[in-house]
Amino acid sequence: MSGTALDHWLVRGYLSELDAALGGLPAAQARELKEQIAAHLDDALGPDAGDQEVAAALSRLGSPADLAAEAGAACGPPGPRPARSIRRMRWRLAVVIAVPLVTAATLGALRISSEASSYAAAGRDQRLARLDVAVVTLSRDLEDECDLSAAYAARGHARPVSPALSRARTATDAAAGTVRAAAAGIGAGYPPGAVHALAGLLAGIADLKTIRAGISSSAFPASQLIRIYTVNVIGAADTFGAAVGNAVGDTRLQATATSLAALLRAENDQSVQRAILYAALSAHPPVLFSENLSVLQQAATDERSNLTAFNSSASLAEQKLYATTVSGAAVDIASSSEILAEQQAAARPSVPLTRDGLDAGTWYRDMSTTIDDTRKVTGRLDSQLSSQADTARSHATRNLLFSGIATLILLLVLLISAVLARPLRR
Amino acid sequence: MCRMAGEGGLTELRRGVLGPCVLALLEVRPRFGLELVRDLAAADGLLTSDGTVYPLLNRLRDAGLVTSEWRDEEGERARRYYSITEAGRQSLAAFRADWARFSATVGGVLNHTAVRS
Numbered sequence: 001m002s003g004t005a006l007d008h009w010l011v012r013g014y015l016s017e018l019d020a021a022l023g024g025l026p027a028a029q030a031r032e033l034k035e036q037i038a039a040h041l042d043d044a045l046g047p048d049a050g051d052q053e054v055a056a057a058l059s060r061l062g063s064p065a066d067l068a069a070e071a072g073a074a075c076g077p078p079g080p081r082p083a084r085s086i087r088r089m090r091w092r093l094a095v096v097i098a099v100p101l102v103t104a105a106t107l108g109a110l111r112i113s114s115e116a117s118s119y120a121a122a123g124r125d126q127r128l129a130r131l132d133v134a135v136v137t138l139s140r141d142l143e144d145e146c147d148l149s150a151a152y153a154a155r156g157h158a159r160p161v162s163p164a165l166s167r168a169r170t171a172t173d174a175a176a177g178t179v180r181a182a183a184a185g186i187g188a189g190y191p192p193g194a195v196h197a198l199a200g201l202l203a204g205i206a207d208l209k210t211i212r213a214g215i216s217s218s219a220f221p222a223s224q225l226i227r228i229y230t231v232n233v234i235g236a237a238d239t240f241g242a243a244v245g246n247a248v249g250d251t252r253l254q255a256t257a258t259s260l261a262a263l264l265r266a267e268n269d270q271s272v273q274r275a276i277l278y279a280a281l282s283a284h285p286p287v288l289f290s291e292n293l294s295v296l297q298q299a300a301t302d303e304r305s306n307l308t309a310f311n312s313s314a315s316l317a318e319q320k321l322y323a324t325t326v327s328g329a330a331v332d333i334a335s336s337s338e339i340l341a342e343q344q345a346a347a348r349p350s351v352p353l354t355r356d357g358l359d360a361g362t363w364y365r366d367m368s369t370t371i372d373d374t375r376k377v378t379g380r381l382d383s384q385l386s387s388q389a390d391t392a393r394s395h396a397t398r399n400l401l402f403s404g405i406a407t408l409i410l411l412l413v414l415l416i417s418a419v420l421a422r423p424l425r426r
Numbered sequence: 427m428c429r430m431a432g433e434g435g436l437t438e439l440r441r442g443v444l445g446p447c448v449l450a451l452l453e454v455r456p457r458f459g460l461e462l463v464r465d466l467a468a469a470d471g472l473l474t475s476d477g478t479v480y481p482l483l484n485r486l487r488d489a490g491l492v493t494s495e496w497r498d499e500e501g502e503r504a505r506r507y508y509s510i511t512e513a514g515r516q517s518l519a520a521f522r523a524d525w526a527r528f529s530a531t532v533g534g535v536l537n538h539t540a541v542r543s
Contacts, residue, residue: 029484036459036480039506043460060467062475071481 005045006038010054014041014064021068033071037061097418104414108407115400122389122396124190125248129389131182132244132257133382135201138175139237139264140375143271144168146229147278149215150222151360154279161216169212176205194247197240204236222279223292226272238265250392253385255313260381262310263322267374269303272296274367277341281360285352288345296342322377330369337363440472444482446525447472449491449510449518456509458497459483483508491517 005011018037022030044057061067148165161169183198211228214220220228241261248254276296280288288296311319337358344353444466451457451465462483463476473479486492491514497507510518 032484033480036483036506037477040459040463040476040480043458043505057476060476062477066475067477067481070478071484 003047005041005047005049005054008045008049008051008054010051010058011041011045014058014061018064018067021064022071025068025071029071033067037067093421097414097421101411101414101418104407104410108403108410111403112400112407115396115403119393119396119400120189121249122393125250125253126389126393127182127186128190128194128244128247129253129257129385131179131186131198132241132260133386134175134178134182135237135240136260136264136378136382138172138179138205139234139241139268141168141172141175142229142234142237143268143371145172146226146234147271147275147364149212149229150226150275150279151282151364153215153220153222153225154282155284172208176208179205191243191247194240194243197236197243201233201236201240204233207232222283223276223289223295226275226279226295230268230272234268234271238268241265248389250388253388253392255315256381256385256388259310259314259318260378260385262306262313263374263378263381266303266306266310267371267378269299269306270367270371270374272299273303273338274364274371277338277367278360278364280341281353281358281363286358286360287350287352288341290345290349293342293345293349296338300338318377318381321380322374325376326370326373328369328373330366331373334363334366334370337366436471437474440474443525444472444478445486445491446518446521448479448482448486449514449521452492452508452510453515453518456507458505458507462508486514490514 006015015034015038018034019030022033025033040061041057045054049057145165145168148162148168152161152165180202183202186198187195211232214228215225238261241257241264245254245258245261248257273296276292276299277288280286280292307322310322314322341353341358344351447466447469448462451462457465459480463473463479466479467473467476483492483494487494487508491511492508493511494506494508496504498504
């Protein structure tokens with residue numbers, strides 16, 4: 001296209017200036033206008049137009065900026081379209097608002113869900129601890145019932161059950177009711193070991209009626225009766241106690257539950273010793289048969305090993321508490337009576353025990369003192385277990401509440417800032 | 427003080443009447459760009475700058491009052507010719523009626539001979 005006015009340097013300058021000025025318009029519109037202006041100049045100016053003529057034509061045409069403004073006024077929706085930089089800034093502002101909101105919501109949700117699961121775990125621990133306390137009480141009542149039942153069997157079953165045994169059975173039933181109530185709801189979500197041990201214990205409790213009926217109707221030997229109680233019911237309680245020690249999540253609870261379970265087993269062993277010798281001394285004549293002697297010796301050995309287990313998991317204060325609580329004249333006398341009986345029975349098996357210093361009532365009383373002293377310590381551990389579980393639960397509750405409220409406040413603050421930032425986005 | 431009809435006021439006035447004037451010229455016969463600009467410029471004081479005619483033409487076309495087509499007159503190069511549409515004629519007729527009344531009213535007020543009713 002040589003030889004037209006469009007090649008004039010002034011025209012070229014004007015058109016390129018116009019090109020730049022129309023940058024804000026849609027491309028098609030800008031192209032059309034440029035084409036119209038070029039055609040206008042081409043028509044208006046001959047190929048040989050001089051600088052002055054060209055300048056005059058351009059001057060009549062108006063400045064590129066005015067032309068662009070005139071074209072822009074007609075263009076599209078009212079109000080100027082936001083420049084790209086403003087759009088970008090709006091987008092950035094949205095990101096600045098959205099990112100902290102989403103982050104806070106996510107972190108808050110994670111925190112709350114972790115606190116909620118701690119809270120639920122503390123709730124489970126608390127229920128297991130309460131159940132364990134009920135089981136310890138049941139275990140005591142079972143020991144008494146077992147020992148008195150053994151004496152009843154040793155006396156030949158004939159007489160009506162003693163008031164002491166009746167009372168012991170009533171106490172056992174009450175404790176069993178408490179355990180069943182505390183066990184309700186413990187199942188799904190709890191550690192399987194504890195759930196399984198609890199099922200065993202509840203089955204043992206259900207067996208009690210049959211065991212009692214058997215004591216009255218048939219001639220269970222005392223030693224067999226003790227074994228039935230120990231294996232079927234008391235052993236199940238011990239298994240549950242040990243399972244709680246493994247099941248609870250809190251480490252302090254774990255230590256207490258484990259010490260308690262060990263000491264409860266030692267108490268059971270003491271009870272077996274009391275029962276065996278009480279039954280032997282209650283018989284007419286008093287005799288400690290060799291199979292019962294071996295049960296007695298086994299129980300004494302088990303007691304020592306369970307006390308060792310207690311010492312290995314108990315704190316120094318708890319160990320000291322045991323040493324100072326389970327002591328005194330009665331404890332010493334019971335211990336020496338047992339040794340005396342063992343010696344006599346070992347020296348002359350199946351021969352009646354000499355009455356020398358060995359009397360059923362005195363033995364039962366003295367050994368009961370030892371057992372009661374031990375129960376003082378298990379009782380202390382019981383209340384410690386309860387209070388630790390309660391403390392852990394209330395901590396978990398507080399933590400859950402705190403993280404919930406903190407997250408809420410954070411989200412609120414961010415929402416408020418988002419609302420405040422809205423006008424900036426316009 | 428409100429701005430009187432100085433250069434700014436006159437520009438606004440021109441902007442308002444330029445469209446009908448373009449339609450009136452095209453009503454006579456189709457014209458190409460430069461032709462149209464020259465005829466408008468011939469009427470004293472109607473155009474401040476030649477360029478403004480083109481954006482105006484595009485607006486009228488977008489409104490459906492004007493069409494454009496390429497024509498090849500013998501011996502000349504191809505040019506874009508603008509012609510009035512039926513809608514453009516109607517719009518022009520309406521403006522003529524409005525303008526007659528409007529200019530009479532404005533003239534009357536300006537000459538202090540407004541109808542006192």
